[in-house]
Amino acid sequence: MEIKPNFGQQVSELARSDRNGGIGKTVSAAARDGKVLKDKAILDASLNVSISTGNRSLELVYRAAVDKLNELLADDLGPDALQYAIDNGLDVSPEATAGRILSMSTAFLPAYLEQHPELGEDEGRARFIDLIRGGIEQGFSEARDILQGLGVLEGDIAANIDTTWELVQQGLDDYLGHADEASDPF
Numbered sequence: 235m236e237i238k239p240n241f242g243q244q245v246s247e248l249a250r251s252d253r254n255g256g257i258g259k260t261v262s263a264a265a266r267d268g269k270v271l272k273d274k275a276i277l278d279a280s281l282n283v284s285i286s287t288g289n290r291s292l293e294l295v296y297r298a299a300v301d302k303l304n305e306l307l308a309d310d311l312g313p314d315a316l317q318y319a320i321d322n323g324l325d326v327s328p329e330a331t332a333g334r335i336l337s338m339s340t341a342f343l344p345a346y347l348e349q350h351p352e353l354g355e356d357e358g359r360a361r362f363i364d365l366i367r368g369g370i371e372q373g374f375s376e377a378r379d380i381l382q383g384l385g386v387l388e389g390d391i392a393a394n395i396d397t398t399w400e401l402v403q404q405g406l407d408d409y410l411g412h413a414d415e416a417s418d419p420f
Contacts (some may be wrong), residue, residue: 298377302369326395332401339366340409363406370406374399 346365347358378395381387387395 302373328397353369
């Protein structure tokens with residue numbers, strides 16, 4: 235097929251021409267219909283994400299908390315120190331989620347104390363708890379924002395997150411009282 239130097243111009247003129255029944259209008263309508271279908275597909279996919287995410291809200295809280303703890307502990311313990319904890323088939327009940335957050339974050343106390351020998355046991359434990367408490371707080375906040383954005387932060391989901399938060403805070407307070415125990419109190 236030979237392409238003439240003004241081929242683009244000829245196509246443009248033909249598309250605007252009324253003698254062929256307004257091809258340009260047909261093309262525009264098809265493009266508009268395609269965009270509507272694409273937008274509908276995006277909305278449907280977003281709805282499916284919202285619905286499926288609503289069933290896994292505590293897993294999002296857990297992941298957000300783990301991500302923030304990884305970030306805060308990276309200087310002392312290396313990158314992704316808690317990442318190993320994210321497994322398939324997690325029990326995402328408030329008790330199980332709080333237990334994982336507590337046991338995995340407090341498990342790094344010995345390494346933190348080793349990195350900070352200038353701190354005594356009690357001061358080191360208190361500073362470590364303050365550090366991880368801040369990370370956990372930010373993780374919960376980010377998870378809440380995600381769930382709020384998805385429109386699923388209500389009812390049982392919100393109540394379970396509140397329960398998990400309370401259990402984690404109580405656990406951190408309790409951990410400060412276990413300064414003389416070598417074993418994990420969780």
